[in-house]
Amino acid sequence: MTLAEEVLGGSRRALARAITAVENQAASAPEVLAALFSHTGHAHLLGVTGAPGTGKSSLVNQLALDARKAGKTVAVLAVDPTSPFTGGAILGDRIRMRELAGDSGVFIRSMATRGSLGGLARATADVVKVLDAAGFDYIMIETVGAGQSEVDIARHAQTTIVVEAPGMGDDVQAIKAGILEIADILVVNKADDPRAETTVRALRAMLDLAHPGDAHAVSHHGMLMRVVLNGQDGAPTEANAWRVPVMTTNALSGEGVPEVLTQVVNHRQHLRDTGEMARREMARIINEVDAALRDRLMADLLDRIPNSELETMVARIARRELAPQQAVSVLVAAYSPIT
């Protein structure tokens, strides 16, 4: 049996190994992904993001417990930053998820950000595909809030929960980071903190200011997108726009969490009813093909250009004999893999 077949057969060991292969971009990864791809598309992808320590892992733990009570299976992908100095990472999200231990309907995987942001988004998307093919109903992706990386990851989620903690949402920091724009559901966690009410009010006020309907859809469709989707208009009308709920939870006691899960289900239904699900899917595919094309063509081209030739060009540019654009034209004309 191939590794992909074992994954489809329900082997958790094979699933873990397939994720490693994909994450490491091992030689076997393209074959594994290709074999699994036709089995993807079942899971609901739920992104959970927010500043460090807001309670994302604790909330994922509770969400997963509730989803299990509803008979759904859950995979968790918990992403933590790699140290830029050492290349190592401490992945500690499992500490908050011990209640999920011993449940064969749950699979938890920790992942370090490793290389560049774009690379992270791609690795995450590929690991999510493996989990999706393995048949989980929900895939919950936890990422630490730091700006562009969650925007990239949110593009792969169907529903994005942004977690705030009391005392943190009362300034414009959240808006600056673009975090509010990616939220489908805003959660103020640590509702046992008396300041939670103030934070909820501040976030509601910000949403009223920042959401005249269409900014939301545009941010989800991604900035890189150049292809128009068959003339479909991505902007939802006033009538069918999703209203981002601001909710409170106590991720230690679980209070408020079932209501969040209900909103996740509502949001999924909304995406289906409005056609937004299909639009986001198309946007995601376009982005992915776009990125894969760039990677592939770039790699093929660089393979063909001899190092000496590159060095010569760099030297000529340094002597101001050629502009960089001219050098590129010469190199592409001589070595392009496309004829």
Next chain:
Amino acid sequence: MSERKIRVLVAKPGLDGHDRGAKVIARALRDAGMEVIYTGLRQTPDMIIEAALQEDVDVIGLSILSGAHMALAPVIMEKVHAAGLDDVMVILGGIIPDEDIPILKEAGVSEVFGPGSNTNHIVKVIQDSIRARE
């Protein structure tokens, strides 16, 4: 473009409530470029095996200060084998009397480190062992 990182599960089985030693090790391994999955206090053998399997780690590092190593380590090793994780290296840190070490190694523990162990040494032992396997 394959990027291979050593993944280590650092776990604290047993009931004692100190994880300072485990955290020191976790940081040292991180600083050596490894990815450390840290699971916190009071892990049962089953929780450790489950996490090691899901995280597809190369190494399980157990920290046992309670003196319960002779009760815990053989049980964990048995479950490691039962789960088919024989290629995972298991190391043990704690206050371990010399006479227990051969028994632990017999049970499948690769290395035992005492409380004063130099973290650089632990890093090197792991790196050498993983490299030798590839």
